[in-house]
Amino acid sequence: MLTTLADVWIGSGDLCRRDRTRRVPKPELVQDIPLSSSVDPSALFELWSEGLLCDVVCEAADGSSFNAHMVVLAASSAFFRALFAGAGAHMQEGKGFGGPRRVVLPGISGETLRDILTSLYTRSLRVTPESIQRIFAGSSLLQVEPVYEACARYLESHITVSNCLQVLQLTAMYGSEDLHRSVVGFVRQNFAEVVRNDAAAWQELPEELLSEVLGGGSVAATSQAELDAFQAVACWVEWDRGxxxxxxxxxxxxxxxxxxxxxxxxxxxxxxxxxxxxxxxxxxxxxxxxxxxxxxxxxxxxxxxERAAPPQSRTAASTGVMVLGGHEMGWHTLRTSETYDPQDDSWQQGTSLPAAMSAGLSFVGCADVCGAVFVIGGSTFHSPVAKLTAGAAQWEMCRPLITPRVNMGVAASAGKLFAIGGRTGPGVGQVLSSVEVHCPGETGSWARVADMPSPRASLGAAALGGSLYALGGQQGRTIYDSVDVLDLETGEWRTLGGTMGQARKYVSTGVVGGRLLAIGGMNSQRARLSSAEAYDPREGRWHAVAPMSVPRSSAGVASLDGRLYAMGGNSCGDVVLDTVEVYDPAADRWRTTAPMPTPRAGLGAVALGAL
Incomplete structure (x- = not known):
């Protein structure tokens, strides 16, 4: 009797015995060895083309029929798998041993069925501008994913101004979310040219697609863009006014x-x-x-x-808005400040921040305290503070925060400056619930007050009616729609009973007309928001107000003369904005004003008195 390899390994100790009847190999001797190819594609195609071993006949809508192998179809299509082995098995004709099964496929032409079957057996799809639509539709109906995805890639790589609206309608009919997003983005980017090039195709769009294209907010917020949008709407309505x-x-x-x-x-x-x-x-x-x-x-x-008239009725300095710090595209930190004069809708360069503030200016907070502007730099290892007093030519450094923090909320009330929440520590850091207060008129130092009920970073903060509001923000992956309120008289926190209509982080906050406004920010899907909502303490509830013209997160907000200014911030695609818009609560609408000289996000903003 010949000696086997197993006997050799047993004798050498490479294979050990567990008992008298079973031999157990060492783990390293048990391997799954991949094969170079389990199926020869050319052989499979040869079997199909010669009609060998085929066990199913597929009949198209026009009566033409094609032999195939059930296992090939079931492996390539969820539709055929269910038809042959699942809930649709009863739909087959000719089941049994008398011949191949027959499947009737209404809605699929013989030409399309032939192209799809050929692609499965050759593992290659040949398409032309004349055939792509029917093959895309057919592969969608039959759920042949390899062919369907190949068609989607072909369409995405060949989108043009001339065909994009037809492709858009195809994606709405036959799915393909990725292709649909690509086509919608293309139409928005080339909006005016698309509508001019093929008005008839534009008019044929259903209302849902029209609204999706127009409602994306991707077209630049200019008067020409709005005129283009109006003309597109008018063109669509004109096709069937009734x-x-x-x-x-x-x-x-x-x-x-x-x-x-x-x-x-x-x-x-x-x-x-x-x-x-x-x-x-x-x-x-x-x-x-x-x-x-x-x-x-x-x-x-x-x-x-009035400005052209003699200035005898005017004070020595106008009120306005100051913006400072933050970052521009590429996360370049900004030390500059700029001031806005609403009377002539213009911006001027202001006093640059001290070099000692540079490390913490990407996200800053600021507030007016007794006529001086205080700015707090945001950093997880150091939070410097500076102030600019009326008539001063330069900023003065103050004592830093007790706990370094970034993405904090900053607000002022009754001559006190508050730094609320934020994030500290290395890496992603720790989200804070702690609050510090600064009393400029006393020791000039910082002190701890009661912690918030919820740790929050990237929050909004504002003072209104003897209370300090901390709203939105995040902790870990949780984005808050809740609001914590500090009673400045009792020093106690509570959580508002009513939540905001939208969870928001990197939210901007301001007070106008006795109401607290939450503006823009980012939701849990990391989509930037243009929406805004207001809270009236007398009513005790939040309600939506008019949205801004563009999404903004990490924007600067300041209240002046009964209106609220929203400045800069990040918008779609991480674009850093220089645009400014102002909210009129009486009319519940926003209008644009002169843009800032420098685009910036993560900036501080404050209304000025006599600075």
Whole structure:
């Protein structure tokens, strides 16, 4: 009897016995060895092309039929797998031993079925501009993922201004979320050219796709972009005024920022457009916006004339807004400050921050305390503080925070400056619930007060009516919609019963008209927000107000003359903004003002008195 390898290994001790009947190899002697190829694709194609070993016949809608192997189809398609081995097995014809099974596939042409089967057996798909649509549709219906994904890649790499609207409709009919997002993004980026190039295809879009394209906020917020949006809406409505005309007022409200258009353009290009003139409700909306635009223009003209007059009625210095610190694109820290004069809608360079502040200026907080502007630098290892007093030519360094922190909330009330929450320590650090207070008129030092109920970083903070509000922010992966409130008289914290309508981190906060406003920020899906909401302590609830024109997180906010200014911040695609818009609570609307000279996010902002 020949000696086996196993006997040799046993004798050498490489293979050991567990008992009398079972031999157990060492773990390193047990291996799964991959094969170079378990199936020869060319052999499989040869079997199919010659009709050998085929066990199913697929019949197309036009009656043409093709032999195939069930195992190949089931391995490539969830539809065929369910048909042959799952819940759809009863749909087959000719089951048994009398011949191959027959499957009827209504809705699939013979040409398409042939192309799909050929691609499965050759592992290659040949497409042309003439065939791509039917193969994409057919592979979607039959759930043949390899063919479907190949078609999606082909379409994505061949999107043009001429075909993007047709591809958009295809993705809406047959899925492919990634391709759909790509096409929507392409249409938004080339919006005006797309609509001009193929108005007929634009008019054929269903309302849902129209709203998706127009509602993305990706088009630059300019008057020309808004005019393009209006003309696109008008073109779509014009195709069927009877059915679509009633939608015009809603579409204008949702997708066209009419207040961005100059009065002359509003009058000649919008109010006089046939679809608007023929729609009394839409005409009323446009007339209302036109009236506001004319009033705003007259008000600006009056201000300009007043400034041209002798300045005897004016004080030595105007009130305005200061922005400072933060970062620009590429996370370059900014030491500069800039001031805005609302009377002539202009910006001027301000006093640069001290070099000692440089390490903590990417995210800063600031507030006005007794006529002096205090700025707190944000860093996990050092939080410097500086102040600029009225008439001073440079900033003065103050005592730093007790606990270094970044992404904190900063607010002032009754001559005291508060630093709230934030993050400290190396790496991602620890989220803080601690609060520090600074009393400039006393020792000039910082002291600890009661901790917040919830640790928060990237929060908003503001003082209103004897209370300090800490809202939104995050701890770990939790984004808060809750609000903690400190009673400045008793020194005790509580959590508001009502939450915000939207969880927000990197949220900006301000007070105007006796109400607390939460503006922009970022949600749990890391989408930046343009929405805003207000809290009135007298009502005890939050409610939505008009959204900003663009999403903003880490923006600067300041309240001046009964209006709230939102400045800079990050927007979609991490773009750092220089734009500024101001909220009028009486009209519940935003309007743009002159942009800042320097784009910045993570900035501090404060309303000025006589600085």
């Amino acid at each position: 059915a679509r005309g009633p939608l015009l007022p809603l579409l204008l409200h949702q997708h066209v920022q009419l207040h961005r258009l100059p009065p002359a353009c509003l009058r000649s290009k919008v109010a006089e457009h046939p679809v608007v003139r023929g729609n009394p409700v839409a005409a009323g909306v446009v007339d209302g916006v036109l009236k506001e635009a004319v009033e705003d223009a007259l008000a600006r003209r009056r201000v300009s004339m």
